[in-house]
Structures are given as structure tokens and as C-alpha cells.
Amino acid sequence: MARSGGALVVSLSVIAAAVAACAPAHAEQRAEQRLDPSAADRQARRDAAHAGRLATPLPGTPDTARPLTRLRAAGLRFGAPLMIRIFKAESEFEVWVGKTGTFVHFATYPVCYWSGTLGPKLREGDRQTPEGFYTLTEEQLHNGGRWRRSLNLGYPNVFDRANGRTGSAILVHGGCDSSGCFAMTNPVSAELYDLVVGAFRGGQQHIPVHVFPFRMTDANLAAEGDGRWQGFWDDLKTGYDSFERTHLPPHVSVCARRYQIRDAMRGGSDAGGVELCPGDIDMIPSHLRQAPAEKATAPQASVAPSPPPRCATARASCRKWVALRDRRAASRFVARHNASPGKRSAVR
Numbered sequence: 001m002a003r004s005g006g007a008l009v010v011s012l013s014v015i016a017a018a019v020a021a022c023a024p025a026h027a028e029q030r031a032e033q034r035l036d037p038s039a040a041d042r043q044a045r046r047d048a049a050h051a052g053r054l055a056t057p058l059p060g061t062p063d064t065a066r067p068l069t070r071l072r073a074a075g076l077r078f079g080a081p082l083m084i085r086i087f088k089a090e091s092e093f094e095v096w097v098g099k100t101g102t103f104v105h106f107a108t109y110p111v112c113y114w115s116g117t118l119g120p121k122l123r124e125g126d127r128q129t130p131e132g133f134y135t136l137t138e139e140q141l142h143n144g145g146r147w148r149r150s151l152n153l154g155y156p157n158v159f160d161r162a163n164g165r166t167g168s169a170i171l172v173h174g175g176c177d178s179s180g181c182f183a184m185t186n187p188v189s190a191e192l193y194d195l196v197v198g199a200f201r202g203g204q205q206h207i208p209v210h211v212f213p214f215r216m217t218d219a220n221l222a223a224e225g226d227g228r229w230q231g232f233w234d235d236l237k238t239g240y241d242s243f244e245r246t247h248l249p250p251h252v253s254v255c256a257r258r259y260q261i262r263d264a265m266r267g268g269s270d271a272g273g274v275e276l277c278p279g280d281i282d283m284i285p286s287h288l289r290q291a292p293a294e295k296a297t298a299p300q301a302s303v304a305p306s307p308p309p310r311c312a313t314a315r316a317s318c319r320k321w322v323a324l325r326d327r328r329a330a331s332r333f334v335a336r337h338n339a340s341p342g343k344r345s346a347v348r
Helices: 002-035 039-050 067-073 158-162 186-201 218-224 230-246 316-339
Strands: 082-087 092-099 102-110 132-136 150-152 171-173 207-212 251-255 258-262
Touching: 067 102, 067 186, 082 186, 092 186, 102 186, 132 158, 132 230, 150 186, 158 251, 171 186, 186 207, 207 230, 218 230, 230 258
Parallel strands: 082 207
Antiparallel strands: 082 092, 092 102, 132 207, 150 171, 251 258
């Protein structure tokens, strides 16, 4: 009888210890659920898409049939530099466009579906969407596999690799389902691809893509409490605050496995990609020092690059001629795609 009582005491102790060990995880999960009001909505959209009854365009979607008209109405130019921000909890995808030395908001698109929870991606196969500071280059125009004309975010970047994180081929693509990617509806995905290609053809080499768990306000961070990602999210907020303050993409580097942010100066150089601080290469495991090779076909440009002007751009008449030439080139691009049988252009 004594042995039985002792065994009962031991069993109760084991159960109590297990409950105590799980409590922080449950608390973090509750915090994630509190900060992620979109979870039920995006699951409902995914289920509706699987059943073939997803109503599109999604509420809040801009008119993807007329992006050039919308750009002109905002006083913006097709081919100008871009800046992208993604907010997971709100399921929102922002595009900002360069104008007279700053970036102005052009459009906010609803994200149809993203998988996982709030918090960064850690390893291949965890079905988690990443968080952090990424950069699009022309080599990341993705034209292979299922999702042609999609955008590869460039995960893992040097920060991810310095922290031992693995994975590959995290895309912004069409549809309404993903395993770690950001799934937009097909018309939105097509518009984003064309805007990005236009920016590259306009001369931009690095398009910053900032992925946040939520809008990084003081109130949202306070609601998160002292969770697992507090320090990481504090560093993301530094980049968020820099852009909110200057409307210029900040310079981002990685030192001692943490993001370091420096405000961009108006009229300064391109923010460039995320850079590793000198001497920190040894912090990256040897097998992660190179980003994984992507199996993708060569990019197929939607917009031909603009030839150099045949006149001196210091003259107002030359600048007017260049603007007219570029408008005509965009019109030919639209007409060519509209004339393609069975296919409608995303850019009008």
C-alpha cells in the first residue's frame, strides 16, 4: 500500500512538472492567437479556394486591371523604385513607390493565405513563413515549377544563416495556399510581378522586402509580453520605426547574429542588400555560408529595358522626350499583351 501511494505521489509530481513545462508554450500560443486576428479568416479563404468557391477579388483588393491608371492618379511612375512591407497578423502586403527622393504608399493588397504562426521560420519543412529583412534582386524572379512569374524572397538571408536557420524557395505567388510562402490571388500576384520587373528595368538593383509579425506599434509589442521572440521583434521594430520616420528603406546589416539598422539619408545611396558585418562570417555554419541554389528557369522579363536617351537629360526638352518615349513603350507593352490570344495582361 505504501508503495502504491508512493507511486501515486511520483505520478502526480511528473504530471505537475509536465503541466508546468507546457505552461510557457501555452502562454506564447495564446499571445500569438491574440495578436493574429487573421488566422480564422485566412483558413476560411484557403478552405473556400480548395472547394472552388473563393470569391475574388478579396475585399480591399485594388483594381488590378488598371495599375498604370492608379499609378498616374497617385503621381507615380511605372518603373520607379519599390519598397515592400508584409504584415502577417493583418494579412496585408504593402507596396511603396519612389517619388522625388522618398517613398510614398501606392497599394495595400490582402494576403490570401500564409501558413504557420507568428514568429520566424526556423528550418526546412516547418511550414512557417519567415520574418525579417529581405531583398529582391533580378535573379530572384521565379519562373520555374508550379508558380511561374512569382517572387523569391531570398530566405535564408545572412541573418537566418548566422542563426542556423534552413529552408529555401519562399515565394510570393498566386493561388490561396502555401507551405511557408505568401499566397496572393492570381491577379494580385501578376500585378506584383510586373511592378517588380518594371522597377528592375528602371534601374533598381535591390528591392527591400520587410516582413513583420504585425504592425510594430508599441501597443502590439506590449500585448506580446515577454515571449520567445521579444528581442528579435524589438530589432525588427527598429527597422519598422526607421522607415516610418524617414519613408526611406534603412540600411540593414547583421552583427553578432542580430539585425543592426541605420537610417537612410535622403539623396543617399541605395539601401542595398542585408550585409554581414566584417569578421562575422565565422558565425555562419560552413554548410550555410551560401544561400541554397534555386531550381528555376532564367527570368523572363515582362518589360524591355529602357535604352539610354539620345539627348542631354539636363535639358527640359530631353526629359520631356524621355517621358513620352517611356509612356509609349508602356502602351506598346499593354497592347502586345492585350493582343495575346486567351491571355489578359496584368498591366494596363
